[in-house]
Amino acid sequence: PPEGPSKKKSRKHLRFMERRALLEQKGLLSPHRQASVVGLEARSMLTEECGTTALCCRKAPKPKQVVSPSLSPSASPDSIARHHSVLLSQGNGSSKGVPTSPIPRPGKYVAIDCEMVGTGPQGRQSELARCSVVNYDGDVIYDKYVQPELPIVDYRTRWSGITKRHMKSAIPFKAAQTEILKILKDKIVVGHAIHNDFQALKYFHPKDRTRDTSRIPVLNQRAGLPIGASISLKSLARHLLHKKIQVGCKGHSSVEDAQTAMELYRLVEVQWEAELARTLPPRPPSPITDPTTENNQYMDDRYWPTDLMASSL
DSSP: OOOOHHHHHHHHHHHHHHHHHHHHHTSSSSSSGGGHHHHHHHHHHHHHHHHHOOOOOOOOOOOOOOOTTOOTOOOOOOHHHHOOOOOOHHHHTTTTOOSSSSOGGGGGGEEEEEEEEEGGGGGEEEEEEEEEEEEETTTEEEEEEEOSSSSSEEEHHHHHHGGGGGGGEEEEEEHHHHHHHHTTTOOOEEEESSHHHHHHOOOOOOOGGGGGGGGHHHHHHHHTTTTOOOOOOOHHHHIIIIISSSSSSSOHHHHHHHHHHHHHHHSSSSHHHHHHTTTTOOOOOOOOOHHHHHHHHHHTTTTTTGGTTTOOO
């Protein structure tokens, strides 16, 4: 009768045991290594019986990538940075207790406001004459008068607050520009009608890192004002912060305006950042506009004092 599979298996095992004993006698196999080496020899001999000399090799499983449940695959760089800063603040990298709403990073936020004077023909060209920057808490980190590159034709004192005596301590535009841009680098910059400030600085800040309080519908909605309208800083401050700014005839205070813009932003920060996160990726940069149009817009600026604007809110 033909031999069954059990007998074949038994004979293979006997041959394996004989070879192992021979290896031990020759000193090629030590008893204390038996447990680890025997398995290797067994696999080798069994594969030889099957006509192959290759040893079986198993691949180590790849470690699973751990993804925090609080971050989505489409999370923005800012959201990721916020998340990691929260993890660090919690200690030991633990994600317990991490809130789902955006967490402010005070060192990454600044608010800016610039005052301009008139140069060029009839003083209709706007140039930087003062720049103020405040941090997340409203503390002043930069406030200097700036000497325009062209001769001043109109100080616009009633709105800018700039007079001839301020220019005695003013620094050259190029020097001020260098100092200010170092502050703005890699920051989220808050401001009201902030495109005017960037134009005066001859600078374009990344749009995804710009927060313009004149273009945050949540603020208008909270103030009970038309969502699509460009509301003045003065009106928003009166409705939402219950304070009066830009009063009198001595001109605006760029420090006060920058602080007010930051206060307004912080008022709706969580809601607005969540809205921005849903609309990522960021919109493409705004096209470069005609400087003449921008200057005319500044001359007709809606956030100037209401005693000069018949249509003020």
